[in-house]
Amino acid sequence: MTRRHQLEASLRSLGLSGMLDTLEARLAQAHAGELGHVEFLEALCEDEVSRRQAAALERRVRAARFERICTLEEFDFTYVRHEAPCNRVGGRDPPPVCRSSPVKLRVA
Numbered sequence: 688m689t690r691r692h693q694l695e696a697s698l699r700s701l702g703l704s705g706m707l708d709t710l711e712a713r714l715a716q717a718h719a720g721e722l723g724h725v726e727f728l729e730a731l732c733e734d735e736v737s738r739r740q741a742a743a744l745e746r747r748v749r750a751a752r753f754e755r756i757c758t759l760e761e762f763d764f765t766y767v768r769h770e771a772p773c774n775r776v777g778g779r780d781p782p783p784v785c786r787s788s789p790v791k792l793r794v795a
Contacts, residue, residue, distance in 0.1 A: 705737065706734055706735045708734070
């Protein structure tokens with residue numbers, strides 16, 4: 688087993704798929720002299736952090752079960768759906784408008 692295969696196996700067993708996905712590109716950069724040792728490791732770590740942040744955002748969006756996806760530019764802030772019946776909760780007045788269906792905002 689070569690060093691690269693050992694490294695891939697180690698990354699896989701540690702659950703570092705973000706590093707594994709970009710390993711080839713980062714190795715090519717390192718071989719071309721674009722990255723030193725520390726920069727190589729830093730780039731791999733940044734790749735893993737980015738992948739984890741993206742996956743966490745996707746999990747939160749999926750858990751929120753939004754009705755549709757739109758960007759801030761696409762969102763119609765002037766449109767108000769019919770007011771859903773709101774009940775007083777905890778002795779407080781309800782918000783002025785209760786949306787009956789939420790909208791998912793996508794970061795573009």
